[in-house]
């Protein structure tokens with residue numbers, strides 16, 4: 170298969186972890202005789218630095234022409250501390266999602282047996298957790314009209330949703346539930362928000378089309394508690410943009426490190442794959458960033474094109490690295506000096522030689 | 530001291546748990562020669578049932594004249610499943626907060642030594658956690674303009690904040706931090722929301738007035754993770770209405786049961802005290818609802834009037850009930866048949882006779 174992949178490393182640890190994901194994709198291409206080409210482009214704070222634009226035209230162009238996009242992370246501490254900045258790194262990501270129409274963000278949360286003891290949660294609480302979060306990604310409060318009064322003393326954001334926006338992702342979430350444990354939980358705040366009541370109505374109306382899916386509803390405050398108290402009750406979670414942001418980052422505690430969670434952002438024409446973690450500028454360039462989330466994002470990219478064996482091989486490599494403790498310090502307790510690159514190298518070697526790879 | 534207390538039991542388990550809190554306050558009044566009078570009023574689904582109004586005029590009137598309000602819980606399953614209802618139980622609570630100007634909601638999250646093993650989190654993760662959440666309660670997306678298009682296909686909510694609204698609660702949170710571990714964390718989503726950037730700006734501007742308080746910032750998604758990964762890093766958390774709702778319910782996993790968390794809602798003229806849990810209609814009238822949160826809400830009421838010894842005695846009673854496992858099934862593993870009333874009775878007996886109370 171020929172794939173033209175746009176690579177947007179972004180800021181902070183983005184470039185380091187994306188380099189490992191690219192390395193892994195190259196190994197897969199070699200092993201399976203695919204032709205993957207990679208085109209790098211700027212986004213975020215590093216794009217602002219060079220072009221004064223968090224999402225240069227050229228980047229949009231490269232992404233639009235690509236078959237898929239591999240995205241790193243954006244943001245940095247200077248911008249975090251400057252709530253006055255008009256041009257912001259995050260705009261790069263948000264505008265990209267919007268302009269490519271990536272309305273469905275899928276975030277798998279799977280407890281690894283080998284990592285159960287890394288979690289802040291008790292083992293028996295999390296074993297066998299397997300949740301798929303469907304987060305709406307191009308609507309809601311991130312994208313509604315924003316206002317700041319002239320005197321700077323009043324600020325507002327609008328959270329708006331249309332039936333159309335809810336329906337298209339809800340169908341996908343119902344279908345995903347059908348192919349899994351047939352349980353769908355809509356998370357909203359229908360007791361306080363009009364937009365949430367629209368979500369609840371639309372999802373209730375679609376339910377009869379999926380009679381074998383058990384549908385239930387949960388308020389976001391309650392869901393934030395239940396996700397930790399009893400994560401195994403969830404199969405597919407469907408929710409709006411900001412609630413999905415909150416729940417999926419919270420869910421990383423189940424897995425043990427946010428450095429392990431990847432996501433796919435899908436639209437009708439484009440597909441982007443990224444780790445869910447941020448840019449963590451503080452630990453950038455130290456060789457300690459966990460590349461697994463980025464590598465699993467690459468596996469989701471392979472899934473997307475039906476390259477099942479290839480994706481499975483990448484995941485086996487990840488599993489093996491975890492089992493052998495070839496992991497960065499956020500997870501590692503056994504060896505020192507396992508760098509970001511070393512984890513990538515290990516998984517690359519595994520792909521080249523699945524039966525022989527060991528720590529060396 | 531003479532106190533006229535408005536009692537709004539509300540729906541579901543509200544009446545059962547509030548009955549125990551009133552019992553405890555009566556015991557305190559007896560023991561310390563206070564004159565507490567209690568005036569009951571309707572709110573929520575039970576008010577809708579009787580008056581078709583979730584917050585009858587009479588209720589507002591009683592609350593306005595009272596020195597303090599003790600509130601149970603509102604909502605029920607029928608309304609939760611009906612996103613079409615125009616009159617809703619929650620309006621009772623939201624309008625009450627707004628009309629009494631209760632803009633500061635304070636939610637303490639304290640890990641009880643005797644309950645460390647009840648939490649989903651590992652003991653070593655949570656021991657000594659002591660967080661005070663300052664949640665803004667009368668602004669933000671709950672109260673901004675709501676719209677539903679005529680065809681019912683587009684719905685929106687506005688999240689608006691003014692400098693004034695942020696300043697008044699921020700000062701209180703800074704002061705609380707000064708009297709504690711001198712750490713204040715503002716939780717917002719300043720990388721995506723204009724209203725959050727206003728919060729960040731205003732809080733940054735106030736900071737020089739509190740030079741001994743260490744101020745830091747966290748995005749809500751990240752905070753939802755950090756609260757579980759490393760709860761001890763927090764001292765006082767300050768945040769807007771909806772983020773506070775989410776974080777404080779999530780924080781209940783640290784304490785082991787949401788049945789243990791109480792809150793105070795304060796304005797310039799009025800003060801209301803309530804458990805943070807909801808109405809849980811499912812378990813209503815079974816005698817299994819945990820009354821501790823309601824009883825701790827009563828203790829916060831006593832705090833509010835400077836009745837420190839009285840509040841301390843109530844808390845000692847709660848501690849003793851936990852130590853002796855006189856607890857409802859959500860916590861209890863030792864005895865069967867410890868009902869809601871039995872827990873209240875035990876704490877009442879303890880107040881009457883602190884040195885002699887034991888399970889009988």
Ligand SMILES: CC(C)[C@H](C(=O)O)[C@@H](O)C(=O)O
Nearest residue numbers: 244259262414445720721750
């Ligand atoms: C950077 C930020 C705007 C973004 C979001 O909230 O969507 C990030 O947290 C994410 O989840 O991808």
Ligand SMILES: CC(C)[C@H](C(=O)O)[C@@H](O)C(=O)O
Nearest residue numbers: 360361390604619622774805
């Ligand atoms: C009932 C609901 C509207 C309310 C809220 O979200 O404020 C509740 O969850 C709470 O926290 O008191």
